[in-house]
Amino acid sequence: MFQKPATIQDVARAAGVSTATVSRVLSNPGLVSDRTREAVLRAVQETGYRVNQAARNLRMQRAGAVLILVPNLGKPFYSGILAGISEGFVGSDYAVLITDTESNPLQDATLSGYFIDGRIDGAISLDGGLSAEALAECTRCGAGGRIVFLCEWVEGQDFPVISSDNAEGARLAIRHLHDLGHKKIGHVTGPDGNVLTTARREGMVAERERLGLPVRPEWIIRGDFSLESGHEAAHRILAMHDRPSAVFCSADMVAFGLIAGLIAGGLRVPEDISVVGFDDIEMSGSFVPALTTIRQDRHSLGRRAAEVLLDRLAKANEQSGREPALPVELVIRASTAPPAY
Amino acid sequence: MFQKPATIQDVARAAGVSTATVSRVLSNPGLVSDRTREAVLRAVQETGYRVNQAARNLRMQRAGAVLILVPNLGKPFYSGILAGISEGFVGSDYAVLITDTESNPLQDATLSGYFIDGRIDGAISLDGGLSAEALAECTRCGAGGRIVFLCEWVEGQDFPVISSDNAEGARLAIRHLHDLGHKKIGHVTGPDGNVLTTARREGMVAERERLGLPVRPEWIIRGDFSLESGHEAAHRILAMHDRPSAVFCSADMVAFGLIAGLIAGGLRVPEDISVVGFDDIEMSGSFVPALTTIRQDRHSLGRRAAEVLLDRLAKANEQSGREPALPVELVIRASTAPPAY
DNA sequence: TCAGCGTATGAAATCGATTGCATAGTCGCC
DNA sequence: GGCGACTATGCAATCGATTTCATACGCTGA
Numbered sequence: 186m187f188q189k190p191a192t193i194q195d196v197a198r199a200a201g202v203s204t205a206t207v208s209r210v211l212s213n214p215g216l217v218s219d220r221t222r223e224a225v226l227r228a229v230q231e232t233g234y235r236v237n238q239a240a241r242n243l244r245m246q247r248a249g250a251v252l253i254l255v256p257n258l259g260k261p262f263y264s265g266i267l268a269g270i271s272e273g274f275v276g277s278d279y280a281v282l283i284t285d286t287e288s289n290p291l292q293d294a295t296l297s298g299y300f301i302d303g304r305i306d307g308a309i310s311l312d313g314g315l316s317a318e319a320l321a322e323c324t325r326c327g328a329g330g331r332i333v334f335l336c337e338w339v340e341g342q343d344f345p346v347i348s349s350d351n352a353e354g355a356r357l358a359i360r361h362l363h364d365l366g367h368k369k370i371g372h373v374t375g376p377d378g379n380v381l382t383t384a385r386r387e388g389m390v391a392e393r394e395r396l397g398l399p400v401r402p403e404w405i406i407r408g409d410f411s412l413e414s415g416h417e418a419a420h421r422i423l424a425m426h427d428r429p430s431a432v433f434c435s436a437d438m439v440a441f442g443l444i445a446g447l448i449a450g451g452l453r454v455p456e457d458i459s460v461v462g463f464d465d466i467e468m469s470g471s472f473v474p475a476l477t478t479i480r481q482d483r484h485s486l487g488r489r490a491a492e493v494l495l496d497r498l499a500k501a502n503e504q505s506g507r508e509p510a511l512p513v514e515l516v517i518r519a520s521t522a523p524p525a526y
Numbered sequence: 527m528f529q530k531p532a533t534i535q536d537v538a539r540a541a542g543v544s545t546a547t548v549s550r551v552l553s554n555p556g557l558v559s560d561r562t563r564e565a566v567l568r569a570v571q572e573t574g575y576r577v578n579q580a581a582r583n584l585r586m587q588r589a590g591a592v593l594i595l596v597p598n599l600g601k602p603f604y605s606g607i608l609a610g611i612s613e614g615f616v617g618s619d620y621a622v623l624i625t626d627t628e629s630n631p632l633q634d635a636t637l638s639g640y641f642i643d644g645r646i647d648g649a650i651s652l653d654g655g656l657s658a659e660a661l662a663e664c665t666r667c668g669a670g671g672r673i674v675f676l677c678e679w680v681e682g683q684d685f686p687v688i689s690s691d692n693a694e695g696a697r698l699a700i701r702h703l704h705d706l707g708h709k710k711i712g713h714v715t716g717p718d719g720n721v722l723t724t725a726r727r728e729g730m731v732a733e734r735e736r737l738g739l740p741v742r743p744e745w746i747i748r749g750d751f752s753l754e755s756g757h758e759a760a761h762r763i764l765a766m767h768d769r770p771s772a773v774f775c776s777a778d779m780v781a782f783g784l785i786a787g788l789i790a791g792g793l794r795v796p797e798d799i800s801v802v803g804f805d806d807i808e809m810s811g812s813f814v815p816a817l818t819t820i821r822q823d824r825h826s827l828g829r830r831a832a833e834v835l836l837d838r839l840a841k842a843n844e845q846s847g848r849e850p851a852l853p854v855e856l857v858i859r860a861s862t863a864p865p866a867y
Numbered sequence: 868t869c870a871g872c873g874t875a876t877g878a879a880a881t882c883g884a885t886t887g888c889a890t891a892g893t894c895g896c897c
Numbered sequence: 898g899g900c901g902a903c904t905a906t907g908c909a910a911t912c913g914a915t916t917t918c919a920t921a922c923g924c925t926g927a
Contacts, residue, residue: 190642203907235643239584240883243912258609261602268599272629283624288613301531302576412812445812471786544877581913584882
């Protein structure tokens with residue numbers, strides 16, 4: 186009923202040559218005489234031939250695909266990164282597979298399994314929560330050199346890491362607030378155990394100490410990068426008798442939730458309390474008030490990860506370790522102002 | 527250096543049977559005696575064997591993957607949908623490929639090419655801008671029954687469509703504003719030629735006429751679902767001498783931009799002007815003011831599309847056409863109020 | 868005892884490409 | 898004229914699975 190796709194055999198027959206010659210024309214044209222090459226190319230045109238990927242991959246012992254592990258596809262933060270990754274693989278003859286590690290948790294053997302059964306050649310993980318065991322499995326089956334971490338990473342492992350300069354971002358945020366005159370600076374963290382939580386909190390604490398700013402344990406509020414945790418933080422802050430005059434949030438979404446909660450509680454932002462975010466997602470410039478935040482270049486992060494992985498797939502080079510951190514930038518908008526008192 | 531993955535041959539040797547038997551144990555265990563089955567399973571355990579997908583796909587003449595065409599991965603609207611799709615394919619032995627049709631535009635032959643060269647078995651398009659020619663190519667190579675549209679669609683084509691009830695959403699929005707007492711209702715549309723633009727505008731116009739509300743052409747402002755177009759719309763509205771008292775936006779992002787622009791221009795929302803969005807993305811509940819909007823269940827949309835495609839891949843049934851539209855819901859929050867006058 | 872049937876298994880073809888090796892032809896140089 | 902080198906091409910093995918067909922075995926019933 187429908188025409189079956191042409192195979193290399195069909196092309197060979199049409200051009201009056203062997204399949205070997207057809208294959209060579211397509212992958213190594215220099216080996217073939219001009220006359221033959223033209224005849225083959227004509228036959229390819231006529232038959233509408235396209236190389237069957239399953240056959241090609243089988244023969245070449247590769248999968249032709251890379252897997253992106255995303256903690257939660259539903260978070261807007263990741264979309265820009267995915268766009269960057271996707272773009273980075275254009276023209277590379279690798280397909281980009283994406284999986285959500287939250288709705289679809291990985292067992293220890295799952296990731297290595299994808300390598301073993303020839304589903305993927307490499308992986309980019311945006312999830313820093315992979316188990317050491319899962320990673321050890323991958324190393325064991327020779328996939329260790331084809332895994333790259335992006336944004337997050339796993340402590341104590343030696344995989345390449347592409348990430349923003351989180352500590353610097355935290356420092357910039359604190360310095361900005363300090364420059365405005367704030368002394369009592371709070372922080373809503375990410376989830377416990379998350380590497381970004383640590384990096385940002387440590388950057389923030391270090392800078393606060395360097396500047397000799399006062400510290401109160403209750404000003405450090407545990408969050409989880411979500412809107413809701415921002416809301417909750419607002420309630421906590423509203424209930425304090427000694428409130429911080431500014432809050433540095435570990436993510437823009439947290440800042441949005443926080444601001445909404447503070448306003449609902451009768452405070453004004455930035456007049457009564459300043460708020461700084463982290464990420465600079467698309468919305469941040471249009472929030473009311475527009476959010477002062479630390480910009481991560483999500484698109485470049487994605488692209489860079491794709492480049493690094495492609496490089497390792499091509500060269501099979503084994504050098505590992507952290508890539509230089511990508512710069513972050515303080516974006517000053519309307520959610521920060523000098524303190525009222 | 528690293529152990530090569532075990533093949534079916536290795537398993538056969540270890541179990542003292544033929545490869546045919548191993549294959550049967552794995553795919554059709556009933557055909558094999560208990561003793562042999564156990565021996566094979568033990569051998570599988572010992573060798574850590576996993577079926578090589580490239581070989582399997584080649585032999586079975588399938589690709590083992592589906593492609594999701596996303597207009598712009600960077601838009602938060604899509605992330606929830608992708609999560610739903612991704613979840614819908616869990617346990618299905620299809621890999622989910624994702625491509626961004628904006629950063630990586632499709633030629634007419636690209637999509638059909640993916641089918642022909644055995645890269646994909648099916649596709650879900652969130653992009654209603656596919657060319658008729660590209661789709662005709664797919665039909666020609668027998669892939670017509672394996673394409674499903676989600677959210678958007680192409681007019682005049684008979685592919686299955688999963689979408690929300692856009693017209694009903696528009697009606698709900700207008701009715702809500704009317705119930706509050708608004709008579710002068712504006713609209714920021716989506717981009718020209720987009721099917722959602724049409725569906726929502728027509729729903730809105732129909733309801734406005736039904737309720738006998740006044741119409742002014744300038745109250746219908748062309749947008750493109752983006753934050754920026756909301757901003758621009760705000761400028762237009764601020765410049766009008768006869769302003770609408772309420773605006774229905776074709777997307778939440780537009781509403782955010784609009785509100786920010788209106789506030790910057792000195793108007794209050796909802797006191798001076800009410801705003802309704804469309805989509806109910808995660809942020810909408812926490813925007814200030816919290817956005818009244820039409821909820822689309824993005825997760826269910828994604829899941830449903832996955833189900834429909836899986837169904838067609840399994841049964842190869844040819845019935846086409848539009849699925850029943852998924853219900854939408856009016857979510858009343860703080861961005862709408864009775865008109866001031 | 869033997870035909871007949873069902874069950875369990877193996878041998879080998881097959882999917883569609885790539886590539887090592889062999890071969891045929893061409894050219895140049897002594 | 899003949900030999901070596903080089904070019905262009907084909908044959909056939911190979912990648913790792915699935916599946917058709919054939920066969921061997923065990924059992925039943927006449």
